[in-house]
Amino acid sequence: MAGRDFALADHLPQKREGGQPAPPEELPRQRNGITPQMHGRYPDYNVLDEADHWDEVTRQVVLDRVDKVPEIRFFTAQEAACLGALCDMVMAQDRDPRIPVLNMVDAKMFEGKLDGYRYADMPDDRETWRRVARGLDAAAVQHGVTNGFAQAPTDVQHEIVQAFSEGKLHGEVWDELPCSNAWSVVTRGILSEFYSHPWAWNEIGFGGPAYPRGYMRFGQGQREHWEGAPASDADPVREDTPN
Amino acid sequence: MTVAHTLRTFARGSIRPPDNDSAFLLDVHRRAVPTERMARYGDDFEVDIAIVGAGAGGGVLAQRLARQGWKVVVFDAGPFWDPDADWVSDEAGSHKLFWTEPRVIGGQDPVELGKNNSGQGVGGSMIHYAGYAPRFHPSDFEVRTRDGVGEDWPISYRDLKREYERIELELPVAGEHWPWGDPHHYPHSPHPIAGGAEMCVEGARKLGIETRVGPVAIANGAFGNRPHCIYRGFCLQGCKVNAKASPLVTHIPDAIEHGAEIRGSCMVCQIELAPGDGPPRACGVRYFDPDGTERVQRAAVVAVCGYSIETPRLLLNSTSRRFLHGLGNSNDQVGRCVMVQGAPQVAGRFSTEARMYKAPPPEFSSEQFYETDLARGFARGFSIQTVGPLPIAWAEHVIAGGHWGRALREYMRDYNHWYALGALSELLPLPENRVTVTAEVIDRHGLPVARMDYTQCENDRKNIAYAKQTLRDILEAAGAQDILEIDRYAHLVGGCRMGRDPERSVVDSDHRIWELPNLFIGDGSVMPTQGSANPALTIMALASRLAGRLAAKKVQGAAAGGPTRRPAAARGTSP
Numbered sequence: 144m145a146g147r148d149f150a151l152a153d154h155l156p157q158k159r160e161g162g163q164p165a166p167p168e169e170l171p172r173q174r175n176g177i178t179p180q181m182h183g184r185y186p187d188y189n190v191l192d193e194a195d196h197w198d199e200v201t202r203q204v205v206l207d208r209v210d211k212v213p214e215i216r217f218f219t220a221q222e223a224a225c226l227g228a229l230c231d232m233v234m235a236q237d238r239d240p241r242i243p244v245l246n247m248v249d250a251k252m253f254e255g256k257l258d259g260y261r262y263a264d265m266p267d268d269r270e271t272w273r274r275v276a277r278g279l280d281a282a283a284v285q286h287g288v289t290n291g292f293a294q295a296p297t298d299v300q301h302e303i304v305q306a307f308s309e310g311k312l313h314g315e316v317w318d319e320l321p322c323s324n325a326w327s328v329v330t331r332g333i334l335s336e337f338y339s340h341p342w343a344w345n346e347i348g349f350g351g352p353a354y355p356r357g358y359m360r361f362g363q364g365q366r367e368h369w370e371g372a373p374a375s376d377a378d379p380v381r382e383d384t385p386n
Numbered sequence: 387m388t389v390a391h392t393l394r395t396f397a398r399g400s401i402r403p404p405d406n407d408s409a410f411l412l413d414v415h416r417r418a419v420p421t422e423r424m425a426r427y428g429d430d431f432e433v434d435i436a437i438v439g440a441g442a443g444g445g446v447l448a449q450r451l452a453r454q455g456w457k458v459v460v461f462d463a464g465p466f467w468d469p470d471a472d473w474v475s476d477e478a479g480s481h482k483l484f485w486t487e488p489r490v491i492g493g494q495d496p497v498e499l500g501k502n503n504s505g506q507g508v509g510g511s512m513i514h515y516a517g518y519a520p521r522f523h524p525s526d527f528e529v530r531t532r533d534g535v536g537e538d539w540p541i542s543y544r545d546l547k548r549e550y551e552r553i554e555l556e557l558p559v560a561g562e563h564w565p566w567g568d569p570h571h572y573p574h575s576p577h578p579i580a581g582g583a584e585m586c587v588e589g590a591r592k593l594g595i596e597t598r599v600g601p602v603a604i605a606n607g608a609f610g611n612r613p614h615c616i617y618r619g620f621c622l623q624g625c626k627v628n629a630k631a632s633p634l635v636t637h638i639p640d641a642i643e644h645g646a647e648i649r650g651s652c653m654v655c656q657i658e659l660a661p662g663d664g665p666p667r668a669c670g671v672r673y674f675d676p677d678g679t680e681r682v683q684r685a686a687v688v689a690v691c692g693y694s695i696e697t698p699r700l701l702l703n704s705t706s707r708r709f710l711h712g713l714g715n716s717n718d719q720v721g722r723c724v725m726v727q728g729a730p731q732v733a734g735r736f737s738t739e740a741r742m743y744k745a746p747p748p749e750f751s752s753e754q755f756y757e758t759d760l761a762r763g764f765a766r767g768f769s770i771q772t773v774g775p776l777p778i779a780w781a782e783h784v785i786a787g788g789h790w791g792r793a794l795r796e797y798m799r800d801y802n803h804w805y806a807l808g809a810l811s812e813l814l815p816l817p818e819n820r821v822t823v824t825a826e827v828i829d830r831h832g833l834p835v836a837r838m839d840y841t842q843c844e845n846d847r848k849n850i851a852y853a854k855q856t857l858r859d860i861l862e863a864a865g866a867q868d869i870l871e872i873d874r875y876a877h878l879v880g881g882c883r884m885g886r887d888p889e890r891s892v893v894d895s896d897h898r899i900w901e902l903p904n905l906f907i908g909d910g911s912v913m914p915t916q917g918s919a920n921p922a923l924t925i926m927a928l929a930s931r932l933a934g935r936l937a938a939k940k941v942q943g944a945a946a947g948g949p950t951r952r953p954a955a956a957r958g959t960s961p
Contacts, residue, residue: 150737152867155800156793164796184799198626201474235791259485259500263492263837301791308790330785338777338798339478347801349777350743352475354626357616361744363581370741373802 147375171374178346179234179242179337188371190344190351197352205352208340212243217253217269221291222276228293229279232304233333242343247336248272258331262324271320271328278316278325279303285314348373399574399607403556405453409610411639417469417628419508419638425457425645429683433457435936436671436685438654438700441510442925443909444691445633445641446553450933452644459647459683461673463487463696464507466650467634473624477778480623483507483514487829489695493819493839497726497875504695504878508650509634511693511922514622516748517630518771518920519559519603521550523567523756526917533758535765535845536814537723537914540886540895541931543568549927549934554601557631558609559923561600566753574606577615582740582805583749583772589864590752590770595856597752597770603631603922604746619743619774630746633926651676655833657688657704657713657905666708668905674831687936689897691909691929694724694878698821698911699836701882701892701899714882714892714899721821721881724838725916728811728850729876731773731783732857733804734866740805747774755856756918764848768811769918770857775806786872797870807860809853810876812918813846821881879921882911896941897932908932 147169152158154165167182176189191209194202215223223245230244231237251257252269265271279292282303288295292303306312310323337343344351348371350358360367413420427433434456437444441462448460464485465472474480485504491497505511524543529536547568560574576599579587590597604615615629628635638648656672670684690697698721702712714720752770759767775783777798783806784797819841823834842850850873858869885891888900893912899905910925935941 149800149803152735152737152803154796155735155868156789156796157868157870162793164793167792167795167799182795182799198470198475200471201476201479204474204476204479233790233794235795256481257486257488259487259504260489260491260498262496263490263839267488304790308788330790331782334781334785335478335778338781339476343798344777346795347777347798349801350741353616353618353620354475355616357618357627358744359617361578361580361617361741363584363740364738365581366739366741373739 149373149375173345176345177240177342179236179240179342180238181240182346184346184374185348185371186374188345188348190341190349193351193369196356198354201352201354205341208247212246213250215246215249217249218245218272218276222273223249224293225276225279225291226272228300229275229304229329230333232300233330234337240342242337242340244333244336248332251332262321264321265324265328268328271325272332274316274320275325275329278312278320279307281315282306282312394571401555401573403552406449406556406637406640407643408449408556408636408639409612411643412611412628412635414611417626419466419634419642421466421642421648424642425647427457427459427647429681432684432686433459434685435687435689436461436683437689437691437908438671439510439691439693439696439909440508440633440638440648441505441691441693441909442512442633442922443929444689445509445637446926446929447689447691447908447933448646449637449641449644450930451937452641452646454937456937457645458641459649459685460641461649461652461654461671462506462508463653464505464651466508466648467513467624469624469626469628473626475618475620475623475626477623477776480514483624488827488835490824490827490835490837491840492837494841497838497840499695499838502874503726503876504693508638508648509632512632513624513634515920515922516773517602517604517621517746518748518751519554519557519601519631519923520751520753520769520919521567521570522546522917522919522924525757526915529766529915533765537883537885539914540884546924546927546931549930550923552930553923553926556636557603558605559601559603560606561602562598564598564601565596566756572601576600577602577604577606577746579749580740580742580745581738582736582742585736585740585864586772586805586807586860587750589860589862592863593859595752595770595860596754597750599750601751602746602748604629615746617745619745619747619776621746621748653831654700655703655831657690657700658682659706659708665903666901667903687904687906689906689908691907693909694881694911695821695836695838697907697909698724698881699823702823703833709901713905714901716901717889719890719892722817722819723815723883723914724819724821724840724881725813725815725879726840726875727877727916727918728768728813728846728853729808729874730811730850730854730857730871731775731806731808731874732854732861732869732871733783733806734861734864735800735803735868736805736865737803737867739802741802742774742805743776745774748772749774753918755853762852764845764852766812766814766849767918768809768849768853770860771808771810773806773808777801780804783870783872787870807857809850809857810918810920811846811849811853812916813849814843815880815883815915816841816843877916877921879910879913879916882907883914884912885914896935897928898941906932
């Protein structure tokens, strides 16, 4: 494994030509637990190993996200296919294992757990999601794909999502649904579900729930003994980690 | 070094508030507020005051008046929290802390509500605030006179100084000696700060920007039966430790001990007016109890403490034959001049790990840019603080930079190398920025919901742009290798401002609605301006001052208010 030097920032999109990151496939494969697509920036860190240190109420909430994936109940099959493809594109989930983002969004919509506000020129969030599905399928038609956004080639999907993110989708649904507000509504939902999942915490090296244990070591470069070491810190000869 | 200074340093952290036992009334082994001995009042019993909202304003008002022997009932639309059972050490799982009933946002620069600034339940938004507790500066009370913008308050800093000191002791507030505004000390020593904060303090120092640790409403050490902070970083998700101050742990226990009743999950929908054609006066509140049954509680005085969205909404929904456009709204002022602070966040990437999820989000701050400096090209200023976003908040920060897909994932994987600073820009009060009600959308009780319209003025935009540049400069001086920023807002104040002139305000300097002798507003909505300080401490100080004036019967024309009997002694024994 040729570890990257994370003291440098040259893997970051804004530091590279074209604004795209270093390919995540160059990272080691996750060795302990699961990350989405198994990218291993912290290859030996599995936040679920710490579950015994969490308070019972929190443990239940977090473990349910892994163990109890809800069925799709709110979206129709066609909407679910389209929006599932959108979630995969926004989160770059191009292969398994995937965090079931749309199932989690669907549960929230089904239970009516909304965020406490909506834009004056927008419908209810539930209706916004449905219209976005129609709008993406319509955008696919504009690219010559008549059987839905989900069936469009990856580069077409990418192009449509790029336009969506820039507020540049037009025609049909989009003439009545402000594009950038809709982007804000759906990405808020997607990000909230993806980064509430412990597999995502493994990938980014987040400590996860911290009650009642808390933290003692938070000075520069300090880690608790159980916090994940990044890939490049692991000396392949010496098994122990720094600090 | 003076004798006073030495004594104060020696006594730091050991002084107990003389007239608030809340921290000692909590249980050592569980976090929930003991309610076994809480008073219960019948709907037909005329209590001395009904308070709508158990947040920063309502909580303090209840505690102060209960101590003076008033019979108090406090309503809150949200639950009476049990931190052990109801709260989780998890971002997405904390959704229920926020006001998630429908609301509509409009204007050129719509303000996102919900988790950003709106709480529900006993403790209010202070359950999920970060914990920063700065005072306002003396200049905040006279910005029209000094800077020709905004509005002067009908009271001055002097009217609140004593209240600030009392509240700081009760929360308590920890921090270094404060050199800005009216210089002052804090009762608790500053907390340790994390590695990322240390780097930014150093970056600021290189640019000649002074910073201080604090002021944070988290006890440094155990405080009564409230344990020491464990630096877990989940302040915005409700403090399961009871270390961070909120009215739930700082004022509600003492209010209950002195005979106040707290009714959680009770949504007040109307202020009731006394029948007949005499001078109008409030006689109680109509509310939905936890089962959804509509009831009316009689009260001699009513205080609305529902914050800047729900307070105007309740007044506007309280229509009657005599008040067709809602209470307090004869001059079309209710809901106007609602304000938020510009709260851009700028994050920097460092070669060493910062792990900003650890330690409380509020670490240090600077008020060096708080006052007007015309060389900057705009009136008033901003403060600099730290924010410590957890993964979901960090993802929102990243995507705001236009990064989605693989780019988003890469910045997220890089989380542990980033540290985020935030500014609080003072945005000016504008009459067109307003809370109204819209019958097109109703809540689960069938009540029209609030609509908030917000548009920035030119001064606001200049302020935010300058603040962002200052944050970038600090991060770069600290050695940041990459920068990501997001525009956002924080806090709410105004909407029912206090003033000297009924044509331009909703309440007088005693928080009393101009049209009724016994209806008061005791929350942040009365603020005519907001400074660039987090509002919690000032809301509490205002409520404390109001309580003092009501109890001393100094409020002009407020008849009926308060008990005729002598202050009731605390029930049970104080520890």
